[in-house]
Amino acid sequence: MACTSCGVGTNEDGTPKGCGSKGSCNTGACNKRSAYDWLSNLGIDDPYANDIVEVSFNDGTTQCFCHAPAEFDLHTGDNVVVEDEKGYDVGRITLSGDLVRLQMKKKKVREDKVTQMIIRRANLRDMEKLAEVRExxxxxxxxxxxxxxxxxxxxxxxxxxxxxxxxxxxxxxxxxxxxxxxxxxxxxxxxxxxxxxxxxxxxxxxxxRLGGIGTCGRELCCSTWLSDFNAVNTSAARYQNLAINNAKLSGQCGRLKCCLNYELDTYMEALEVFPKKADRIKTHAGLAILIKTDIFKGIMYYTYKDNRGLLYPIPVEKVHEMQKLNKAGDMPADLQSAQLVVKEADDVFGYEDVTGAIELPAEKRSKRRNKKSGGGGSGGGRSARSSRSRGKSDAGDSGKQETSAKATPATEGGDKPKNTRSRKRPARGAGKPRAEGGDSGNQSKSGDQSKSSGSSGRRKKRTPRGKKKPE
Structure with a gap:
């Protein structure tokens, strides 16, 4: 198997020597950016034969003109060895015949300046050596x-x-x-x-030289067929009504895209019909200013300076008439009388209202429960964090005093208080009767303390052992 472009043999793994995995040749024999001779494969003799041919090197990145001796019988596509300073180089003939004269005229190269000579045809050893140095x-x-x-x-x-x-x-x-x-x-x-x-x-x-993919999705023009670079100005973008955005107008080289010049001539011809200095037009309804221009449809969009709510599409012919009225010292009535009337199509496709026709099932949301803090000794109002626990604690405040007041008979019967949410402990001495002979004032005092402790929800401060309570 050999390369379809340069005929290089295959390696041990079956791939062409010097050719990439995608089929692009790296030996310098395949050319991309040179002119293509469409008659080279038809076997037609060139009546204007010339001994000068164009040879490309390194995948077409470099071209030169060389003398080809007639005894070698060389044609377009042949691999040749070209003499160089103290050495030689291997390339491929890309142009021959009368097309070489046109190419030399384009590149402004005179025939007496061509000094390089083709030594011989390239053999298999030359192509193998070229593939080795390319690696x-x-x-x-x-x-x-x-x-x-x-x-x-x-x-x-x-x-x-x-x-x-x-x-x-x-x-x-x-x-x-x-x-x-x-x-x-x-x-x-x-x-x-x-x-x-x-x-x-x-x-x-x-x-x-490096190549790449452009924003159009194709390979870059400069790395395929574009042989020379022309100056590109921002005026090319202005004539085509493109926004002056450097990020969108610049190519991979950081300069303005070369394709801005491709359609510039078409835009320039279309703009010849449009009036000059038509940015402002005076009307009885007010001053009209130009907003945008549709070049290929021949429509100019105007609006009033004082009221920019509506755009009026006006044909180019109407704008010329309005300009003539302004030059004559007269003004048109308004923009609405000169705007383009767009006829609506007979077949108007409507849209069906599907509101209520399709009902989606209700989304089920999981209820998130907030965990309580682990402070068991504190009251219900402080320990609860969720709104539900706060509401229940507020509703139970009215019954706290009764619960604390009934704590004494409940503890005497051996029952525990059922207020498990707040986990309140009865006041010290509230459930036990005082010793006989005690002061009656102390009993009433302890009962008042138990009521106050139950209503406030706070524990009474305990006195250390061995010390008497302050009277």
Whole structure:
């Protein structure tokens, strides 16, 4: 099995040599951004034959024009070996014949400036050597970034390209400032043991080399078919009535998207029909100001300056008439008389009211119960935290005094008080009769104390043993 684009053989696991898992070739033979010759596979001879051909390297990221000797009988798609300074490189012919002249005219390259020569066709050993050096590009780029950081260089190494013979590497980097890379070139040469060439590129060229997916969901234009970059201004977005939002108008390179220029000519032709300086129109009803414009429908939306509640769609022809009245010193009555009348469609689809037709079952909610605090000796009003316990404790306050008053006969019969919620203990001495011969005043005093303690819900302070109560 071989690559469908460059014909490289297969590895031990069956994958093409130098080709990625997604079918993209990394050998430099497959080209993306060059012009495509649609007549190359039809076997039609070019009447304007030329010995100069276009050769692309490293998956089409670099192109050059080379002389092709007639004895090699080379055609578009052939893998060739091109001589270079003290070495050679392996590429693929992407253009031949009269199309090369047009391409050279576009890139402003004269024929007398073409100096490189094709040595021979690339054999299987050349393609295997190219695949080996392409596999070294990623680890070499990681090491180059480490060296640049160790030398505190304000630069970003974006890509590295090996020459076909593996004796030279080209390091592409981006930087906002001018970089003095004399010291770092020595570090690179000492580390990689090859000839090093440094090239500074811009953010657009960096994105074109790395590739990616755009906001449209397709592969970036600059990494597939776009060969040159044109200037893009914010005026292109204004002509297309786009909001000036840098986050939406910028591409992955951080610059304005190149696709803003694709439909600009169509918008410019459509805007020729629209009137100039039509932002304000005077009417008897008030001053009208322009809010928005629908370019392809030919409608301009106006509203009153003092009352911006309604928008009036006015055709372009009506706006021209209103402008002529203003120039003549007259004013139209209002905007409503000149607005576009939209006819409603006969088949109006209504919506059925399904209120009450579909009933959902009631949602069952679990009742959450708040736990009480563990203070057993305190009263019911202080220990209860939930609203339900508070309500019951308030309702039981009226019967507290009666319960404490009846505590004496209940304890004499051996029964315990049934007030389990508050867990009140009877006052000391309230359930036991005083000794005979005691003071009657003390009994009444102890009874009053038991009533007061029962009504307040607080325990009486106990006196320590061995001490008499204060009289």
């Amino acid at each position: 070294l590009q990623k680890p070499t780029m990681i090491q180059a970034r480490v060296i640049a950081r160790q030398n505190h260089m304000k630069m970003k190494v974006s890509d590295i390209e090996y020459r076909g013979d593996g004796k030279k590497i080209t390091i592409y980097y981006t930087s906002d400032d001018r970089v003095d890379f004399r010291q770092i070139v020595r570090a690179f040469s000492h580390q990689f043991r090859v000839k090093v060439e440094m090239r500074q590129i811009g953010p657009r060229q960096e994105t074109a």
